[in-house]
Structure formats: C-alpha cells, structure tokens
Amino acid sequence: MLARNALAQASLVASAMVAACNGSSSPPASGDGATVPPSRWMAAVGAKGTFTQTFDAVTWATRRLSPVDLYAVACVGNLDGWAAGANGTVAHTTDGGSTWNWQETHTSAALHTIRFGTSMAGVVAGDSGALATTIDGGSTWRPIAPLTTATLRSSAVAAAAGVTLVVGDGGVVLRSVNGGADWSSSVIPGSADLRGVASDPSAHLVLAVDTSGSVWSSFDAGASFVREASAGAPLDAVAMSDDGTAAVAAGAGGTVLERSVDAGWRAVTVSTAADLHAALIMSEPGATQYVAGEAGTLLSSSDRGTTWSAVKTGAAEAFFGLDDL
Numbered sequence: 001m002l003a004r005n006a007l008a009q010a011s012l013v014a015s016a017m018v019a020a021c022n023g024s025s026s027p028p029a030s031g032d033g034a035t036v037p038p039s040r041w042m043a044a045v046g047a048k049g050t051f052t053q054t055f056d057a058v059t060w061a062t063r064r065l066s067p068v069d070l071y072a073v074a075c076v077g078n079l080d081g082w083a084a085g086a087n088g089t090v091a092h093t094t095d096g097g098s099t100w101n102w103q104e105t106h107t108s109a110a111l112h113t114i115r116f117g118t119s120m121a122g123v124v125a126g127d128s129g130a131l132a133t134t135i136d137g138g139s140t141w142r143p144i145a146p147l148t149t150a151t152l153r154s155s156a157v158a159a160a161a162g163v164t165l166v167v168g169d170g171g172v173v174l175r176s177v178n179g180g181a182d183w184s185s186s187v188i189p190g191s192a193d194l195r196g197v198a199s200d201p202s203a204h205l206v207l208a209v210d211t212s213g214s215v216w217s218s219f220d221a222g223a224s225f226v227r228e229a230s231a232g233a234p235l236d237a238v239a240m241s242d243d244g245t246a247a248v249a250a251g252a253g254g255t256v257l258e259r260s261v262d263a264g265w266r267a268v269t270v271s272t273a274a275d276l277h278a279a280l281i282m283s284e285p286g287a288t289q290y291v292a293g294e295a296g297t298l299l300s301s302s303d304r305g306t307t308w309s310a311v312k313t314g315a316a317e318a319f320f321g322l323d324d325l
Contacts (some may be wrong), residue, residue, distance in 0.1 A: 044319045084111040115155040134302050192210040196208065215235070228263060
C-alpha cells in the first residue's frame with residue numbers, strides 16, 4: 001500500500017485532474033446531451049501535476065493538477081487513458097478524461113513510464129527497478145520481482161508480437177515476449193543510461209536513445225541492439241510512427257533528430273534551446289510530430305520534421321510525457 005502522505009497527494013491530484021478534464025477540452029456533447037467520444041485525444045503531463053489535453057489538436061486545456069509530478073501518459077482506443085508519476089501514482093480514465101479513478105500499484109516508487117498494448121494489458125515502471133504489469137486495465141497491478149536496481153525510464157509495447165520492453169539507467173533492457181508474464185534482463189554493451197524506447201506494432205524495428213546521444217536500433221524484437229547514430233548531445237525521448245517508416249528523437253538543448261526510411265538520421269532545427277523530454281508521432285493520416293520539454297515547451301511538425309511551430313497550451317512547467325489515441 002502507498003504511504004499515508006502519498007495517498008493524500010494522490011487524492012489531491014485526482015480531484016484536480018477531473019476538474020481539468022471537465023474543462024473546455026472535455027469530449028463534445030451531441031444534441032441530445034450524450035457524450036460523443038473524442039476523435040483526436042492527445043495529452044501531455046509534467047512537473048507539479050501539469051496536465052494538458054486536446055480533442056482537435058487546435059484547442060488545448062491546461063491545469064496544474066497538484067504538486068505531484070506526472071512523468072508519463074498512455075492512451076489506448078478512443079476513450080481509455082492512464083497517467084503515472086510520483087509516489088506510485090497511476091490514474092485511469094475510461095471516458096476521454098472526464099472522470100478518473102486511482103489504481104493501486106503496490107509501490108511508492110516514482111513511476112517514469114506507463115504503456116498499454118490494449119485497453120487491458122499494460123506495464124508501469126520506475127525508480128529502483130520498480131516494475132508491474134496488468135491484464136485487466138490496471139484494476140489489478142502485479143508487481144514483478146526486481147530484475148534490476150536501476151531506475152527504469154521508458155517502455156514500449158509491440159502488441160502484435162507480444163513483446164514488451166522497458167529500458168533504464170546503465171543500459172538496462174528488460175524484455176518480455178509473452179505479454180509481460182515472464183521477463184529477462186540484459187545490458188546494451190557500450191550504451192549510457194537509456195532514456196527512451198519505441199517499437200513498431202510487430203517489433204520489427206525497435207529504437208532506443210541514451211544520455212550519450214546515441215541512437216540504438218534492434219531488428220530482432222529488442223534481443224540485441226546496434227548503434228545507429230549519435231546526436232552529440234544527451235537524448236531523452238524517441239517516438240516512431242505506427243508503420244515504422246518515421247521516427248523522431250529529442251533531447252538536451254533543443255536537440256531533435258529525424259529518421260528517414262533508409263535508417264539515416266538528420267539533425268533538424270527547432271525554435272527552442274530548451275531541454276526536451278518527450279516525443280510523439282500521431283497515429284493518424286499526416287502523422288504530425290510533437291516534441292516537448294522544459295518551461296511548457298511543446299512543438300509540432302506536419303512535414304516530417306522539416307519545420308516546427310510552437311503549440312500554445314498555457315503551461316509553464318516542464319512536460320515529461322506525451323501520447324495520443
């Protein structure tokens with residue numbers, strides 16, 4: 001169970017998050033008063049409980065939810081979403097963010113990553129090797145016996161292949177090939193602290209980035225990796241399009257790299273020198289790209305990273321996580 005003060009903080013976040021999601025970015029209502037499922041829900045989370053949300057990629061609603069930092073957000077289907085953060089915090093919405101329920105994770109560790117392959121099967125991980133899985137949408141989180149003491153930073157789920165990957169400090173890679181039931185642990189030789197990982201749905205291509213600026217690629221579902229590129233600056237996040245043809249990595253000082261279909265990487269210019277902590281390629285026609293980070297920085301590109309524009313959310317705190325439907 002969570003410590004008493006952690007539960008109190010989680011309670012504060014819960015009430016504030018509901019208020020935020022019932023604001024101007026709530027799911028639109030139909031003429032008879034019924035709620036219409038949102039079609040382009042995207043969310044970002046960050047420091048001091050910052051939560052920003054959009055249903056049309058144009059209008060954003062942002063609130064400071066509580067002093068509890070939120071490090072990751074995951075969205076599945078048209079209505080389900082989860083947020084994870086400090087003190088073992090995990091919250092779940094089944095109505096596009098209108099209401100949230102808090103889930104028991106059996107840890108007070110900071111949780112830096114949460115991913116779901118379906119609305120039922122997911123993984124959450126964080127400090128000191130904390131790792132848990134669920135097969136019922138988070139109603140029950142099953143703690144996994146520690147495989148490492150390293151802080152775990154990012155995760156990817158390739159649902160079509162049953163592969164789940166979690167990466168962290170010291171180049172640690174935790175891997176499951178049966179939907180999170182069993183796990184193995186390895187280290188990428190020569191890697192620094194791994195901060196981000198992304199996969200296509202079939203795990204044909206897996207990408208990871210580290211604090212030395214290296215981009216690592218795997219073509220065997222994360223069993224082994226080779227260095228594919230170097231940014232020359234620490235990288236904190238990587239994202240891939242659903243078809244695996246595009247990828248973007250982001251990191252310190254406004255560093256952004258774009259991957260082409262031939263596995264070449266190029267540095268692209270963005271209008272910020274802020275440290276960037278999150279990246280996303282939307283799962284929709286056009287595959288808009290986003291990067292986010294310090295001081296509420298959120299940038300988007302609709303031309304595969306050639307040009308970037310600032311997205312105004314009203315947030316001033318750092319963003320740590322991004323996800324879409």
